[in-house]
Amino acid sequence: MADTIQVQLLVPVRVHADALAAALAAHGLEVTAVAATPEALAVPTRAVVVVDCGGPEGAAPLRRLVAVRPGVCAVATAVREREDEVVACAEAGAAALVTAAQPLDELVRALEGAVRGEAACTPVVGAALLRRLTELAARTSDPAAAAGLTAREREVLGLIDEGLSNKQIAARLCIECATVKNHVHNILEKLHVHRRGEAAARIRAPARI
Numbered sequence: 001m002a003d004t005i006q007v008q009l010l011v012p013v014r015v016h017a018d019a020l021a022a023a024l025a026a027h028g029l030e031v032t033a034v035a036a037t038p039e040a041l042a043v044p045t046r047a048v049v050v051v052d053c054g055g056p057e058g059a060a061p062l063r064r065l066v067a068v069r070p071g072v073c074a075v076a077t078a079v080r081e082r083e084d085e086v087v088a089c090a091e092a093g094a095a096a097l098v099t100a101a102q103p104l105d106e107l108v109r110a111l112e113g114a115v116r117g118e119a120a121c122t123p124v125v126g127a128a129l130l131r132r133l134t135e136l137a138a139r140t141s142d143p144a145a146a147a148g149l150t151a152r153e154r155e156v157l158g159l160i161d162e163g164l165s166n167k168q169i170a171a172r173l174c175i176e177c178a179t180v181k182n183h184v185h186n187i188l189e190k191l192h193v194h195r196r197g198e199a200a201a202r203i204r205a206p207a208r209i
Contacts, residue, residue, distance in 0.1 A: 005115055006047035008033040010061055010074075013052075020050070027108045038065035044072070048111050054078025054100055059088040066093040075110050079125075086128040097125050147190040156183040161200040 011017035021031040076094040096110040096119040170177040
C-alpha cells in the first residue's frame with residue numbers, strides 16, 4: 001500500500017486554509033500543518049507544501065519558503081495564467097503550478113505528481129515556460145543580448161568586430177563620432193571589459209566553443 005502523501009499548507013487566509021485542508025483530507029491526503037507565513041514551515045519534513053500564490057504578493061511567499069527551507073517540494077496554487085506570474089512561480093522554485101481556474105482534483109494530481117518528480121501543467125502554463133526557456137537559451141548563446149545591449153550598440157559592436165575605427169563606424173551609420181564614442185563606452189561597461197578588442201572577442205566566444 002502506498003504511503004499517504006503528507007501536505008502542508010502555506011495559505012494566509014485561515015478560513016481558506018481550513019477549507020482546503022478538509023478537501024484534501026477527503027481525497028486521502030494527510031495535512032500535517034497549516035501556516036500563514038513561510039517561516040512557520042521552516043523545519044524540513046517530507047511533506048509537500050501547497051503555497052497560495054494568488055495574493056497581492058504573487059510568488060513572494062514561495063521565494064521566502066525556498067529561502068528558509070532549501071530543497072522543499074512546493075506546489076504553487078491559485079496562479080493566474082499570466083506569463084509573468086507563471087514564470088515568477090517557476091523561477092521561485094515551484095515543483096508544479098496549479099492555476100486559479102483548475103479544480104481540486106487537479107491540485108490533488110499535481111501533489112501526487114510532485115512526489116514522483118512529475119509536473120503536469122495546463123497548455124497555457126506549458127507554453128509560457130517554453131517561451132521562457134527559449135529566451136534564456138537565446139541569452140546564453142548571445143552574450144550581447146544577455147548584457148542588455150541595445151540594437152544600435154549591437155550594430156556598433158559588430159562593426160568594431162569588423163575592425164572599423166570610431167570615425168569609420170560614424171560614417172557607416174551616418175552618425176556623429178561622439179555618438180559612436182558614447183556607444184562604445186556603454187558597450188564596454190555592459191560587457192565588463194576595458195578594450196574594444198575584448199568586446200569583439202566576447203561576441204565571438206560562442207563560435208569557438
